[in-house]
Amino acid sequence: MKKFASIIIALLLIPQILSANTTMTLTTPWSKGQPVRMVERSVTLSSENGLILMEVEDSFQNMSSVRCEGLYRFQLPSGAFAAGFWINTDGKEWVKGEVREVTEARKIYHEITSRLVDPGLLEQKDGEIVIRVFPVEKDARVGVRFRCYFPAECEDDRYRILLPLSYTEGSSENADNRDSDKGIKFRLAATFKDSQGIGGFTCSDERAGVNSSGAETHVKLEFAESGMNDIELSYSLQQKAKVAMAFYKVPEGNRFSLLRITGSDFSSAKKGLxxxxxxxxxxxxxxxxxxxxxxxxxxxxxxxxxxxxxxxxxxxxxxxxxxxxxxxxxxxxxxxxxxxxxxxxxxxxxxxxxxxxxxxxxxxxxxxxxxxxxxxxxxxxxxxxxxxxxxxxxxxxxxxxxxxxxxxxxxxxxxxxxxxxxNACLYDGSGSRYLPLYGNLVQTAFYVLPFKAGKYQVKDADGKSLLDFDIPADKPFATIAPWFVSIAARQQIRTLETMEQSEAVIKKITELGIRYSQATDYTAFLAVPESIAKANADIMNPAYLAMFAAPNFRKARQQARGKACYANQRVLMGAVEMYMMDDNDGSKLEFDLETGHINIDELVRGKYLKSALVPASQECEYRFLGDPAKDGYPFCVVHGSVEDGETVSVEEMVRKYCLSHNLDPDDFDIPYHLYSVDGYGMGIWELMRKYEPLQMLLAILL
Incomplete structure (x- = not known):
């Protein structure tokens, strides 16, 4: 790949709630949007007893004549968690993301940034995947591929799978219509298996080819159009049972039980709660x-x-x-x-x-x-x-x-x-308690457990048995692809997440995340192309990074970003003053006193700003302290305000304003913790000058 190939760090957070769609936006330092077109989309599904692996691969064409940064968004299916991603910026090599301990991944990310190599960023947040990638070369393609797992939703005895695949050219800002007549090449290939048999399979797109044979159903769909809609797949079960059991082994030899327990008929006579x-x-x-x-x-x-x-x-x-x-x-x-x-x-x-x-x-x-x-x-x-x-x-x-x-x-x-x-729970014969991977025992619950033959019970809050069943020792095991191990690992992680987050529990979650490529609160994806890894070999060694980060360069970069941020604030203040002088309707700025949010797009629409402000750093966010029509002034949640600079924190600034305006600072909803996240705090060299033991430790290490 080229020297400034993509570097992608993925900090996958806890999922929630956005509309289902896909967008790709290309930006440059001087322009908010550049023309882009989706060229191809390939979706592969594999379902086992209602648990689904989905892999999506999208290709986009940069229709502009400049190098850009790409911002890709995809709304995940309900309950999905991402477990892998890849990126392709040269049309040849797919760079795979690897999981590292989260603080280590962040250090590598920030240090490579300090060496002026533009990174990418992938996050899973609020049920949405967001990927930033640089560079997207002029007139070139960029590819994004990711993998996620999620359950089918059970409604009225039918299992429903909604794939949020909707996309239109309008989804990408300033999309160019060149070659739009060729359409997006779309391919869907899906395989559904269920131990209770599949019947009445339907697809919302009538063009899909469906081939069913009892316990297995195959779906294929191909077309080329300028846009696409969400696709819904659904089916019913040929047999109905309280417990559906399937048994699998992966090529490495691990064996698992997949249990699907229907609890809609469970009842409790408990009174006086x-x-x-x-x-x-x-x-x-x-x-x-x-x-x-x-x-x-x-x-x-x-x-x-x-x-x-x-x-x-x-x-x-x-x-x-x-x-x-x-x-x-x-x-x-x-x-x-x-x-x-x-x-x-x-x-x-x-x-x-x-x-x-x-x-x-x-x-x-x-x-x-x-x-x-x-x-x-x-x-x-x-x-x-x-x-x-x-x-x-x-x-x-x-x-x-x-x-x-x-x-x-x-x-x-x-x-x-x-x-x-x-308050029903699943127990094995030894009294061990299991929490569901998905769902609950009031309706339908999914479990993926290491295989263990014997008696199992579903008990209510008083210990009364609601359901008894056996897992036999002589059941045949179907061979399944290694991806199933990742779901089994998620079952363990979810159980650990309910425990007190002690050092031992955190260590175990981290180990499972790294071993099975799981994004957790303590692990993150990091993808670095081989050429970049070789050029930054020292950074890839966390011990070196911790002790030998270049403080002088970092401080200069932080100061430069601070100056750029203050310049943006001056531009914003001037735009607001001109807006008010022209007797505009101030309510269109949608100012909120408690959060400080202001509608900057209104200033762009009225041509008081040429374009949206380009933040000096990724964490920069511009808000107003006080009414902009009166004595309010802009500030950044990271760098503070122009007037106070580095001398007064954002929290101190808000308290000072509240004191002079008879307001309660507790009513304000501002992320004070972001102040100085860009690095105005004390660095390792300043710490060593202050604390002699650190100097001694460095001498020993050297």
């Missing part, structure tokens, strides 16, 4: 949801003579309230999930979280689950539309109910009581 009810009292919930929360609390108390302890999270933190106090509670301000840490650790049968889902993360749900002593945390989702990603995120901790607008809450209350009362 002690429930904690935590209500999101933020402004986004509004008065309508306050009324729904009240009605839900009444229904929960009435269904089985249950006792409730009600808590609200609002601007005052987390507070316990009575039913009457909830009726007079004002819902306003930002969502403050950090106050979950104050939730009491009492012996509840379960906790119900009533929320519209704004800013809700898996980490918050997990924290509440631990506070509830690992009892079910059931989400009563009060949004305007069903979100499958939120439901999937909640499955692991207790599940989710969609309290639809305009519908009675009694049915949701009944479902919540059933789920909490059951």
């Amino acid at each position: 002690k429930l904690g009810v935590l209500i999101d009292a933020s402004g986004s919930m509004g008065e309508l949801n306050r009324t729904r929360a009240l009605n839900l609390c009444d229904s929960l108390a009435a269904a089985g003579e249950n006792s409730l302890q009600i808590f609200v999270i609002n601007d005052k933190g987390l507070q316990q309230v009575s039913r009457d106090e909830l009726n007079s509670t004002k819902f306003f301000g930002p969502t403050r999930w950090q106050h979950v840490e104050s939730f009491p650790e009492e012996d509840y049968d379960g906790v119900i979280l009533v929320t519209d889902g704004e800013h809700l993360t898996q980490a918050t749900i997990r924290q509440l689950w631990l506070k509830a002593r690992r009892k079910p945390v059931r989400i009563a989702y009060c949004g305007t539309r069903y979100l499958s990603d939120l439901a999937n995120m909640a499955d692991f901790y207790g599940g989710c109910n969609f309290v639809a607008p305009g519908e009675s809450v009694e049915r949701s209350a009944t479902d919540i009581i059933r789920a909490v009362g059951l």
Whole structure:
């Protein structure tokens, strides 16, 4: 490959919620968008008893006459996790991403950046894959390939697979129509296997060829068009059983059991539940949801003579309230999930979280689950539309109910009581407890376990057996591709993630992530072409990187970025002043006092800015402190403001402003932790000058 071939680091975070589509945008330092066209897309699916491996390979053509940076986005299927990616910028070599410990990968990434080699970045965030790659040469192709795993969704006894493949030329900014008559060459090849037999297979695209033969179905689809839509595949089972079992071995010899347990008929007669009810009292919930929360609390108390302890999270933190106090509670301000840490650790049968889902993360749900002593945390989702990603995120901790607008809450209350009362889990004959890889035992749960013959039970919260079955020792094992091992590893990782994150647990998760190419909180993908790896051999050695990073060069680069950032702030301030002087409608700037967000696109549209500001670093984000129509001024979450420079942090700046304007700084929602992330903090050489033991350690190492 060429000397400045791609360098891609992938920091795969926890998935959630965006629209399903694909985009590719090409940018240069002086232009927000350059023409680009999707040329080919190839999708391969392999399904085993409802667990699916999907591999997507996309090729794009740079239609411009300049070298660009590419920004690729793909919305993953619900519940998917990425487990591999590749990049191709020269039409020859596919560069594979490798998994490293996350801090090590970040050090390599930042140090290569300091040597003026432009890197790429791949993230999985909110259920979306985002890949940055440089360079995309003029009039050249760039290829992106990734792999992910996800479950089929079970609805009304049918298994449904929605592939978010929609793409139009409008998805890529300033897309050029040259050669658009050739269309995108699309290929889909899928194989579905199920031990209970497959029947009634359908594909939303009638052009697909479907060939079924009992337990196995093959699907092929090819076309060439200027765009494509999402594709939905679905099928029913020829046989129905509480437990579907399949047994596999990989070429290396490892053996696994794939269990699919249907729990829709499980019931619990448990009465008098002690429930904690935590209500999101933020402004986004509004008065309508306050009324729904009240009605839900009444229904929960009435269904089985249950006792409730009600808590609200609002601007005052987390507070316990009575039913009457909830009726007079004002819902306003930002969502403050950090106050979950104050939730009491009492012996509840379960906790119900009533929320519209704004800013809700898996980490918050997990924290509440631990506070509830690992009892079910059931989400009563009060949004305007069903979100499958939120439901999937909640499955692991207790599940989710969609309290639809305009519908009675009694049915949701009944479902919540059933789920909490059951709190069902799978156990083997020795009493070991297993958590599902996907789903839950209220509906359908998937397990991938190392093969172990013997007796298994599904038990409710009181230890009552709901289902007994045996895994026989003499079952034949089907040989399966090595990718199945990655799913089995994910089962172990998910179980470890529910434990207290001690040093030993973190070490085990890291080991599993590195061994089985899994992105976790402690591991990351890093792809470096061979030519770049050889040119930066010292950087690829983390020990060298830790001790011999070039501080003078890094400091100069940080100072240069700071100056560039302040220059951007001056340009932004001037554009806002001209905008206001022309008597424009200030509301179109969509200024938000608490977050400082401002609609910069409005300034571009009105030609007060020639184009969107190019951030001085990837972390730079420009906001306003105070009303821009009055005494407000711009600042960067990383570099602060022009007026204060490096002398005052963003948090100090906000507190100073609040003091002079009689405001509460706790009402502001600004990421203070990003300040100085570009490196104004003390470096290793400054630390060694301050602490003599570090000098001694360096001398010993040398």
